[in-house]
Amino acid sequence: MADKAGADRYIDQTLTEVGLSLAEVKGRYPNELSGGQAQRVAIARALLTRPSLIVADEPVSMLDASLRMSIVNMFRKLKDEQHVTFLYVTHDLATAFYSADRIAVMLRGWIVEMGPVEQVLGSPKHPYTVSLKESIPQADPDKVWNTKTSLVELETDEYMRVGCRFAGRCPAAMDVCRQQVPPNFNHEGRMVKCFLYE
Ligand code: SF4
Numbered sequence: 406m407a408d409k410a411g412a413d414r415y416i417d418q419t420l421t422e423v424g425l426s427l428a429e430v431k432g433r434y435p436n437e438l439s440g441g442q443a444q445r446v447a448i449a450r451a452l453l454t455r456p457s458l459i460v461a462d463e464p465v466s467m468l469d470a471s472l473r474m475s476i477v478n479m480f481r482k483l484k485d486e487q488h489v490t491f492l493y494v495t496h497d498l499a500t501a502f503y504s505a506d507r508i509a510v511m512l513r514g515w516i517v518e519m520g521p522v523e524q525v526l527g528s529p530k531h532p533y534t535v536s537l538k539e540s541i542p543q544a545d546p547d548k549v550w551n552t553k554t555s556l557v558e559l560e561t562d563e564y565m566r567v568g569c570r571f572a573g574r575c576p577a578a579m580d581v582c583r584q585q586v587p588p589n590f591n592h593e594g595r596m597v598k599c600f601l602y603e
Contacts, residue, residue, distance in 0.1 A: 441472040462494040513570045520595025
């Protein structure tokens with residue numbers, strides 16, 4: 406890529422991999438791109454160096470549902486065709502389930518459950534993963550949220566807590582949970598950080 410034409414060809418090829426072309430974006434300011442285009446350009450920039458790993462932190466949180474799926478599909482394509490590994494950081498369990506092979510569920514800096522995504526989200530074992538899955542809104546008027554939680558208070562409490570950081574909210578909390586940090590246990594093909602699986 407010593408010459409500009411060669412550089413343009415390489416950039417165009419990389420943009421093609423994310424469903425764009427150089428002609429579509431060249432000379433345009435970021436505010437002249439749609440949300441989906443801007444995300445794709447950002448991903449193409451990351452791909453230019455041919456990385457084996459891309460850390461994508463909430464890459465689709467600002468996009469609408471259809472664009473979200475197109476970006477997630479693109480991750481899968483890049484993973485299958487170019488063997489790029491994505492570390493996909495998200496609060497969106499639906500796209501995580503769709504796009505990931507393995508998932509690590511985090512609570513206050515701990516990985517509390519980790520394993521194949523079908524197992525962890527299909528049949529969650531850690532009480533926090535269970536509550537996370539139950540928190541997904543459902544289009545059912547009988548399933549309403551009627552409890553209020555002060556997250557600021559919980560966050561401080563949980564980081565400072567002796568023992569399990571989820572003990573204040575866990576419906577299965579035992580005495581040992583308030584005294585000791587739970588180790589990581591292997592259970593049904595995944596890791597669970599919970600005394601219930603000792
Ligand atoms: S270790 Fe105890 S408090 Fe923590 S998630 Fe398991 S049962 Fe609940």
